[in-house]
Amino acid sequence: MSGRHIKIISVGAAVQDVFLSHSEEFKPVSDVSTHEQFMRLELGAKADVNNITFSTGGGATNAAVTFARQGLDAVFMGVLGHDPAGRAIIDVLDHEGVDTSHLSFNHKYNTGYSVLLLAPNGERTILTYRGASTHYHAGDFRVKGVEADWLYVSTLSGEFDILHTLFTEARKQGIKIMFNPGKSELLHPNKLRSLLEDVEVLCVNKDEASMLVEGETLEELVRHLHHFVPIAIVSDGPNGVVASDKTTIVRAGMYQDVRVVDRTGAGDAFGSGFLSQWVQGKNIAECIIFASANSTSVVNHIGAKTGILAKGTMLHHMPLHEKPY
Ligand SMILES: Nc1ncnc2c1ncn2[C@@H]1O[C@H](COP(=O)(O)OP(=O)(O)OP(=O)(O)O)[C@@H](O)[C@H]1O
């Protein structure tokens, strides 16, 4: 099947990301009693930073770039402010061939903006101003007339009424929904569960899945998520992933043991990577291989979009086990 005419709308946040790295001050410091890691920035001191990378992020713009690089019709739907950060995001999306004609502007808030302090091990501390990417109105997301096949929805900052209106309208238009909820949706599991009746594909990490259903293992979590959705995916960082469409259940390990330079965008690359193949008729195992390859490439580069794979990239095998559901 050719992907040329498959259209996916990515809904959610758009943020300018500024990465500061290569600084002695960003080395993690462990708390001996809790083993938690911290960055210690002395108040009043001036810390030297030897590398700066300007990039863009936000789950929806990251996903839209995966879809565009995979040759699909990608539409971004989200909210920007009237400012240089908003301009930078539009420039990047235009350059990637993402349709930006359906985005909205908020006249009161600035575009989302994050400063990411990158530690040498790829973990980071993020200072984030969510701004326009958290003040949404139902009118910002109009899918009628866009003639899309799929909606890829990342967090809408816990705006359940807007999500409900959006999902209902999408279903009315015959648009299928993949959902990768965020923290603010997961804080209200009951409301989130009731949204899932419209969702075709749910992608969450292990901690998030545990907030929705019972289960010790990834497979148990996936099986329980099937009470709500036909296709369930639960990832667990470098420990692997389980996915099922109720016909086949796939457990996969790590695609490649790469050096983690910056894990920003791993989840977005994974979820959008999965959908970019699913809409082209690939099976669960093929979709998981691409999703894993896409996210592995993203964590190997600074920025949430830099490593996103282009169409035609050669993939290799990965540890993967497939069985009937
Ligand atoms: N350290 C790593 N090495 C290799 N691949 C990784 C690593 N971390 C994540 N990935 C890849 O990214 C995928 C998604 O990561 P993860 O399960 O951490 O999602 P997430 O918690 O939703 O991420 P995010 O915080 O970006 O939302 C994994 O299934 C894996 O393929």
Ligand SMILES: [Mg+2]
């Ligand atoms: Mg995630």
